[in-house]
Amino acid sequence: MSKVVIDGVSKTFGATRALERIDLSVEDNDFLCILGPSGCGKSTLLRVVAGLEVPSTGRVLLDGQAVTRPGPDRGMVFQSYTLFPWLSVRDNILFGTRSTQEKATRLIAQVGLRGFENHYPKQLSGGMQQRTALARALANDPKILLLDEPFGALDNQTRALMQELLLGIWEADRKTVLFVTHDIEEAIFMANRVAVMSARPGRLKSIVPIELQHPRHYTMKTTPEFSAYKARLTEDIRIEAMKTLELV
Amino acid sequence: MTPLKPVGPGARVALGLAFFVLFFAAWALATFGGYVSPTFLADPATMLREGWNLLVQHGFLKDILITIWRVFGGFVLAAAIGIPLGMAMGAYKPVEAFFEPFISFSRYLPASAFIPLLILWAGTGEAQKLLVIFVGSFFQIVLMVAIAVGNTRRDLVEAAYTLGASDRAVVRRVLLPSAAPEIAEISRLVLGWAWTYVIVAELIGASSGIGHMIMDSQALLNTGQIIFGIVVIGVIGLISDYLFKALNRRLFPWSLA
Numbered sequence: 134m135s136k137v138v139i140d141g142v143s144k145t146f147g148a149t150r151a152l153e154r155i156d157l158s159v160e161d162n163d164f165l166c167i168l169g170p171s172g173c174g175k176s177t178l179l180r181v182v183a184g185l186e187v188p189s190t191g192r193v194l195l196d197g198q199a200v201t202r203p204g205p206d207r208g209m210v211f212q213s214y215t216l217f218p219w220l221s222v223r224d225n226i227l228f229g230t231r232s233t234q235e236k237a238t239r240l241i242a243q244v245g246l247r248g249f250e251n252h253y254p255k256q257l258s259g260g261m262q263q264r265t266a267l268a269r270a271l272a273n274d275p276k277i278l279l280l281d282e283p284f285g286a287l288d289n290q291t292r293a294l295m296q297e298l299l300l301g302i303w304e305a306d307r308k309t310v311l312f313v314t315h316d317i318e319e320a321i322f323m324a325n326r327v328a329v330m331s332a333r334p335g336r337l338k339s340i341v342p343i344e345l346q347h348p349r350h351y352t353m354k355t356t357p358e359f360s361a362y363k364a365r366l367t368e369d370i371r372i373e374a375m376k377t378l379e380l381v
Numbered sequence: 382m383t384p385l386k387p388v389g390p391g392a393r394v395a396l397g398l399a400f401f402v403l404f405f406a407a408w409a410l411a412t413f414g415g416y417v418s419p420t421f422l423a424d425p426a427t428m429l430r431e432g433w434n435l436l437v438q439h440g441f442l443k444d445i446l447i448t449i450w451r452v453f454g455g456f457v458l459a460a461a462i463g464i465p466l467g468m469a470m471g472a473y474k475p476v477e478a479f480f481e482p483f484i485s486f487s488r489y490l491p492a493s494a495f496i497p498l499l500i501l502w503a504g505t506g507e508a509q510k511l512l513v514i515f516v517g518s519f520f521q522i523v524l525m526v527a528i529a530v531g532n533t534r535r536d537l538v539e540a541a542y543t544l545g546a547s548d549r550a551v552v553r554r555v556l557l558p559s560a561a562p563e564i565a566e567i568s569r570l571v572l573g574w575a576w577t578y579v580i581v582a583e584l585i586g587a588s589s590g591i592g593h594m595i596m597d598s599q600a601l602l603n604t605g606q607i608i609f610g611i612v613v614i615g616v617i618g619l620i621s622d623y624l625f626k627a628l629n630r631r632l633f634p635w636s637l638a
Binding site (some may be wrong): 184211219254 | 536542545634635
C-alpha cells in the first residue's frame with residue numbers, strides 16, 4: 134500500500150501557477166527525491182504534503198487519510214535553520230509531542246552530537262544545527278520524513294557528510310523519506326527514485342528509479358553507473374532550468 | 382578611522398569618561414571663569430554643596446525614594462496590563478484588529494496633557510502620579526509588545542506545527558519565548574520614558590519628589606539644587622538601565638551567545 138498519495142494536486146498563488154496536477158505516490162520505506170530547478174514549485178509540493186499549504190485542487194492522502202493540517206506524523210526539516218534558539222540541543226529534540234528522553238539520548242548519539250546537548254543553536258555550526266533538526270524530526274517517530282533542501286545552505290564537504298549520515302539512518306531504520314533538492318548528485322546518491330519536475334508551472338516530468346545497491350558509499354559517486362544517471366538527469370534538468378530562465 | 386571596527390573595553394571606558402571630564406571642565410570654566418552669571422547657572426562646587434544640603438538638611442533622600450517608588454509603581458501597573466494585552470494582540474489577529482486603531486490613536490495623546498484631568502479625577506495624591514506614568518507607558522508597551530510577538534519567525538511556527546504543537550502550544554512554546562528578550566528590551570526602554578513622565582507629574586500639584594524639589598528650587602532661583610536634582614535623575618536612570626540590561630543578559634543567554 135502506498136504511504137503517501139499525491140492526488141491531482143495543483144496550487145496557484147494569485148496569478149502564478151506553482152503546481153499543476155501532480156500525481157505521485159511514495160511507498161512504504163521509499164526514499165524519493167524530488168529534483169527540479171529553483172522556482173519549479175518542488176518546495177510548495179512538499180509544503181502541501183506537510184499540510185503547511187492548502188492545495189488549490191486535489192488532495193494528499195497519508196495512509197488513506199486526507200491531509201488537512203500539519204501534524205507529528207509528517208516530520209519536516211527545513212532549508213532555513215529552524216531550531217528554537219531559546220532551547221538547548223536536547224530541549225529542541227524534546228520539543229515534539231511524541232519525543233521522549235530515551236529517544237533524544239539515542240538520536241543525539243546517532244547524529245553525532247554527544248557533548249553538545251546543552252549548547253544553544255547559536256553556538257553550533259550550520260551542519261550541527263541541521264543534524265539537530267533531523268534528530269528533532271526523527272524523535273517524533275513520523276510516518277514519513279519530509280526534507281526541503283535541508284543541506285542547501287551548507288558547504289560542499291559538510292553537505293557530503295550530511296548525505297552519508299542521512300543515508301546511514303535510512304539504511305538502518307528504513308524510514309519513508311520525501312526529499313526535495315536541486316542537486317542532481319545528491320538526488321542520485323540518496324534516492325531509490327528521482328522524480329524530475331518541470332519549470333513553472335511545476336509538473337511531474339519523469340520518474341527515474343536509481344538502481345544502485347545499498348549500503349552506498351561516497352566512492353560510488355565516481356562509478357560509471359552513477360555518471361550515467363547523472364548524465365541523464367543533467368540533460369532533463371538543464372532543459373527545465375533553461376525554460377525557467379526563458380532561454381528556450 | 383576604520384568604520385565599524387570595534388573599540389577595546391579599556392579604550393571604551395576611557396573615552397566615555399573623557400567626555401564627562403570635558404563636560405565638567407567646560408562647565409567649570411564657564412562658571413568659575415565668570416562667563417555665566419550664577420543666577421542662571423551654578424558652578425559645580427555650588428551644585429555639590431547644595432546637593433549635600435538637600436540630603437542632610439531637607440530630607441531629599443525621601444523625595445528620591447518617593448519618585449523611584451512612583452516610577453516603578455506606574456511602570457509595573459502599565460506592564461502588568463500592557464504586556465499580556467500586547468501578547469494577545471500579537472498572537473491573535475482579531476484581537477489586534479479590535480484594539481489596534483484605538484491604541485494607536487491613544488499613544489499620541491501626550492501624558493502631560495492628561496495631568497489636569499487626572500488631578501480632577503484622582504486628586505493630587507499618589508494615585509494621580511501613578512496614573513500619569515500609566516497613561517504615558519501603557520499604550521507604548523501594548524503596541525511594541527504586539528509587534529514583537531507578531532514578528533515571530535514564521536518558519537519557527539511552522540516547525541512547531543510539524544512537530545505536533547497545537548495552536549495554544551504554539552503561542553506558549555514559540556511566540557512567547559521567541560519575543561521574550563524583545564519584551565524585556567521594550568520594558569527597559571519604557572521605564573526610561575517613565576522617568577520623564579514622573580518629573581512632569583511632580584512639577585504640577587505635588588508636595589514631594591524630585592520634580593517637586595526642582596519646582597521649589599526654581600522659586601528660590603537655586604540653580605545648584607535644580608542641577609543636582611537633574612543629575613540625581615540621570616544617575617538613577619543609568620543604574621536602573623544597567624541593572625535591567627544585566628538582568629536581561631542573565632535571563633536570555635541564548636539571544637546573545
